[in-house]
């Protein structure tokens with residue numbers, strides 16, 4: 001099975017401070033991404049809110065608890081709960097992270113997700129587990145590249161090649177977090193343009209944009225501020241090569257007003273439109289047809 005996602009436009013994360021205004025005022029937002037774990041419990045206010053949101057907007061389920069790279073057994077009970085939520089919500093797709101976040105039954109559920117050792121052994125391990133998850137959920141999933149603060153001495157494969165190979169072997173889609181690429185590139189001292197240029201365009205199903213904090217010798221993926229200029233520039237580069245891709249602004253700490261979140265999402269739409277105009281002009285219009293596919297109409 002191969003991932004094929006529709007183009008949803010520009011979304012924002014559905015966060016509790018905005019619940020009431022979203023369900024009462026129906027703001028002009030293309031789609032919402034939810035944190036799956038916050039809605040797994042059947043019933044209750046979160047599921048009520050989600051049903052109301054889903055009546056008017058496309059919704060995407062984004063999880064943090066899959067731990068696809070762990071050597072712990074995959075939690076099939078968790079997958080069944082995800083499947084039940086997906087049955088009720090009918091999300092455009094289900095995503096998580098290409099990382100490990102559990103060991104020996106202990107889990108972390110925050111932004112400190114551990115990167116994969118980039119070896120043939122871990123590649124085969126992840127491929128088998130992605131296949132299991134996709135079979136259990138009955139659909140291809142998306143996995144996101146995580147921000148990293150360390151690298152393993154025994155890694156032998158560039159991260160971008162690892163992601164592409166998992167896509168080739170499993171048909172999963174890549175949730176390309178452009179901010180995470182930038183954060184990892186600065187921390188690990190590699191070229192972020194090399195990374196995004198090496199990702200097969202057809203495997204990118206969604207994009208994340210977010211802000212990070214600069215601690216001097218380390219960037220931290222904090223999701224607590226606007227997207228910075230170098231990340232906007234990297235996003236431009238991805239759009240010019242891959243076309244329009246459903247894009248989400250992540251803002252999870254110091255959550256701003258709904259207006260501010262929407263402003264950041266409109267900025268992403270404007271950057272996308274400008275990048276596409278420039279690329280069409282550069283190519284003499286020959287690229288326009290490439291973007292008139294499942295990702296929606298061309299510019």
Ligand SMILES: [Fe+2]
Nearest residue numbers: 144177208250
């Ligand atoms: Fe992300």
